[in-house]
Structure formats: C-alpha cells, structure tokens
Amino acid sequence: DSGVTQTPKHLITATGQRVTLRCSPRSGDLSVYWYQQSLDQGLQFLIQYYNGEERAKGNILERFSAQQFPDLHSELNLSSLELGDSALYFCASSVGVGRDNYEQYFGPGTRLTVT
Amino acid sequence: AQSVTQLGSHVSVSEGALVLLRCNYSSSVPPYLFWYVQYPNQGLQLLLKYTTGATLVKGINGFEAEFKKSETSFHLTKPSAHMSDAAEYFCAVTGGFKTIFGAGTRLFVKA
Numbered sequence: 001d002s003g004v005t006q007t008p009k010h011l012i013t014a015t016g017q018r019v020t021l022r023c024s025p026r027s028g029d030l031s032v033y034w035y036q037q038s039l040d041q042g043l044q045f046l047i048q049y050y051n052g053e054e055r056a057k058g059n060i061l062e063r064f065s066a067q068q069f070p071d072l073h074s075e076l077n078l079s080s081l082e083l084g085d086s087a088l089y090f091c092a093s094s095v096g097v098g099r100d101n102y103e104q105y106f107g108p109g110t111r112l113t114v115t
Numbered sequence: 116a117q118s119v120t121q122l123g124s125h126v127s128v129s130e131g132a133l134v135l136l137r138c139n140y141s142s143s144v145p146p147y148l149f150w151y152v153q154y155p156n157q158g159l160q161l162l163l164k165y166t167t168g169a170t171l172v173k174g175i176n177g178f179e180a181e182f183k184k185s186e187t188s189f190h191l192t193k194p195s196a197h198m199s200d201a202a203e204y205f206c207a208v209t210g211g212f213k214t215i216f217g218a219g220t221r222l223f224v225k226a
Contacts, residue, residue, distance in 0.1 A: 002158065033214070042218045043159075043205065056213045090158055102147050102166075102209045106158030 003027065004107035006091050012113045018079040021110045023091030025072055031055070031096030032074040033104060034066055038087040049074055050096050081114045088112075117142045117210045121217035129225045134178075134193040136220045138206030141187060147209040148189040150180055153219075154202045162204070165189065176200070196224050 003026035025032050034046040045058035049068035068074045088111050092104035122137040147166045151159040163174025170182040180191045201224045206217040
C-alpha cells in the first residue's frame with residue numbers, strides 16, 4: 001500500500017459525458033501528479049501540482065483539467081469524453097522538495113471506460 | 116530537457132537466468148534516475164533510485180542498477196529471475212520538477 005488513494009476504482013460512462021477522478025496523496029506529500037496509461041500510448045504524464053499550484057504540464061488535452069485543493073487532495077476532470085479516453089488514470093505523489101524527494105508513490109488507479 | 120529510452124518492449128528469460136533491462140537517458144542537468152515496477156492491475160512501485168553518490172544502487176526484490184554517466188545508461192539487473200518478477204518495468208529520469216518515464220519493458224519469466 002503506497003498510501004495514495006484514488007476513487008473511484010472503476011468508472012463506466014458514455015461519450016460526451018464529464019467525470020471527476022479524485023486522489024488523496026500520501027500524508028506529508030506536497031506534489032501530486034496525474035498520468036494516463038493506455039495500451040497504445042503507454043504511460044503519459046498529464047499534469048503536476050505542487051502545494052496547490054500547477055507546476056508542470058505534459059500531454060494533457062484541453063478537455064481535461066485538474067486542481068489541487070488546500071487539503072492537498074487533487075481532482076482530475078475529464079469532459080466531452082471520447083472512446084479514446086478509455087484508459088487507466090494514475091495519481092502519484094511525492095514530497096516534492098529537496099534533491100532526495102522526487103520519487104513518486106502511485107495510487108492503484110482509476111479504470112475509465114467510455115462507451 | 117530529459118528523455119528516456121528503454122531498449123526492448125518485451126524481454127523473456129528463463130527462471131534462474133540473469134535479468135537485464137536496458138535504459139538510456141538524456142538530461143541537460145545531473146539526472147535523478149528511477150526504476151519502477153508495475154504488476155498486473157496495480158500502480159507503479161518504486162524499485163530503486165539514483166540521486167547522487169554510489170553509482171551502483173540496490174533496490175527491492177534483489178534488483179540493482181548502475182549509473183554510468185559516460186554511457187548515459189541506467190540498466191537494471193537481477194542475477195536470478197523468479198517467476199514473481201514477471202511484470203512491466205519503467206525507467207524514469209527527473210531533471211527538475213518533471214519526471215519522464217520510458218515506454219516500459221515487459222518481462223516474461225519462463226519456467
């Protein structure tokens with residue numbers, strides 16, 4: 001158990017819909033990362049937040065957005081869903097400061113199926 | 116900017132044989148390097164990391180990796196494969212706040 005929690009575990013929804021994925025980082029971690037993993041694209045970095053502020057952006061679509069709240073939990077919002085958005089979405093957290101604190105701890109993931 | 120190349124999307128070894136998973140990186144700053152393992156239907160788990168100091172790092176489950184700056188490599192090895200090592204392995208590099216993951220290498224272990 002990494003200490004990172006994600007809800008829900010599974011989500012099935014229809015094209016055009018909007019969903020919200022939730023992540024709670026490990027206690028004490030200030031950084032939260034979101035990743036998308038699919039068979040054809042592999043593990044893709046989407047976005048990182050550090051202590052409530054966006055810190056780095058990866059291959060995140062404009063239909064997707066995220067935020068990190070004052071209690072450090074994070075939400076990833078996916079809208080106007082398409083079939084191709086079906087994937088595993090992982091959240092990870094790290095302490096995020098200092099040269100020895102960049103290793104990431106991954107949650108169990110949310111499996112999104114768009115039908 | 117950083118990048119990671121994992122050579123071989125699939126590697127197959129016999130139980131008891133040497134495991135060698137290759138990773139080459141590029142980084143414009145001194146890199147921090149990581150290996151993660153992903154078992155089926157699970158999230159990624161940190162195997163080992165290199166940040167500074169000793170270039171040979173040991174991780175969990177008998178794995179180790181050696182940082183070779185001159186070769187820009189960080190290959191993962193294990194002397195004797197076990198059936199439970201079958202998983203996908205990801206090499207990653209961090210040069211700052213962004214971590215770049217390789218495409219992954221799926222390890223198959225034959226009985």
